[in-house]
Amino acid sequence: MTKRNEKEVAFERREELINRLKTRFDKNSRRHEHFEWEKIEMKLNEDGGKLWSLNEMEKTGGEPDVIGYDDKENIYIFCDCSQESPKGRRSICxxxxxxxxxxxxxxxxxxxxxxxxxxxxxxxxxxxxxLQKVGVFDTKTSSWVKTPVDIRKLGGALFCDYRFGQVFLYHNGAESYYAVRGFRGLLRV
Incomplete structure (x- = not known):
C-alpha cells in the first residue's frame, strides 16, 4: 500500500481547487492581464507541494490568485487576495x-x-x-509583514493596512495580537 505524502492534495480536492483558482483567475483578470491560465495550470500540476500550499491558503480564507510573474525564473506569483486579512489567520502574534x-x-x-x-x-x-496596486485590501483589518532583523531584535514587528487611499506601515510588539490582524502570504509556483 502506497503512503500518500502529507503535503499533497487529495485527488478529489485537487480538481475542485484548480477549478476554484481558475474561476478566481478569470473573474479578476485585472490582476494578471497578460497571463494564460493553461500555462499556470501546467505548473500547478507539476508540483503537488505548491498545490498543497495553495490549498492551505484557500482553507484559511486567503483567496489566493496570481498577481505576478518572474520571467527570469519562469515563476508565477500567487498571493492572498481576500479583501480583508484571511479569517483563518487572525488573532496571532x-x-x-x-x-x-x-x-x-x-x-x-x-x-x-x-x-x-x-x-x-x-x-x-x-x-x-x-499588492495594493492590483486591488484594495485590508481596509478594516491589518496584516503582519516580514520584519527586518534589527527591528525584531529590539522586540518589534511590522504590520500594514490600507486606509484613506494609502498603505500604512506600523510597528507593534511582536507578542501583540488583535482580532483584526493576521497575515497575507505569497507563493512562487
Missing part, C-alpha cells in the same frame, strides 16, 4: 519568540510559524504595497 514571551492570554499561533507550516512567505512591506 508575529513569531514564536513573541508568542513565548506572553505570560498570559497567549494566542494559538504566530504568523511566521503558520507561514512556514503552509509553505508560503510573509509579504515584505514592499510586496504589500505592490
Amino acid at each position: 508575529y513569531d514564536f519568540e513573541g508568542l513565548e514571551s506572553r505570560k498570559k492570554n497567549k494566542p494559538e499561533q504566530n504568523a511566521v510559524g503558520m507561514a512556514a507550516e503552509m509553505g508560503i512567505e510573509l509579504l515584505t512591506p514592499e510586496q504589500y504595497k505592490e
Whole structure:
C-alpha cells in the first residue's frame, strides 16, 4: 500500500481547487492581464507541494490568485487576495519568540510559524504595497509583514493596512495580537 505524502492534495480536492483558482483567475483578470491560465495550470500540476500550499491558503480564507510573474525564473506569483486579512489567520502574534514571551492570554499561533507550516512567505512591506496596486485590501483589518532583523531584535514587528487611499506601515510588539490582524502570504509556483 502506497503512503500518500502529507503535503499533497487529495485527488478529489485537487480538481475542485484548480477549478476554484481558475474561476478566481478569470473573474479578476485585472490582476494578471497578460497571463494564460493553461500555462499556470501546467505548473500547478507539476508540483503537488505548491498545490498543497495553495490549498492551505484557500482553507484559511486567503483567496489566493496570481498577481505576478518572474520571467527570469519562469515563476508565477500567487498571493492572498481576500479583501480583508484571511479569517483563518487572525488573532496571532508575529513569531514564536513573541508568542513565548506572553505570560498570559497567549494566542494559538504566530504568523511566521503558520507561514512556514503552509509553505508560503510573509509579504515584505514592499510586496504589500505592490499588492495594493492590483486591488484594495485590508481596509478594516491589518496584516503582519516580514520584519527586518534589527527591528525584531529590539522586540518589534511590522504590520500594514490600507486606509484613506494609502498603505500604512506600523510597528507593534511582536507578542501583540488583535482580532483584526493576521497575515497575507505569497507563493512562487
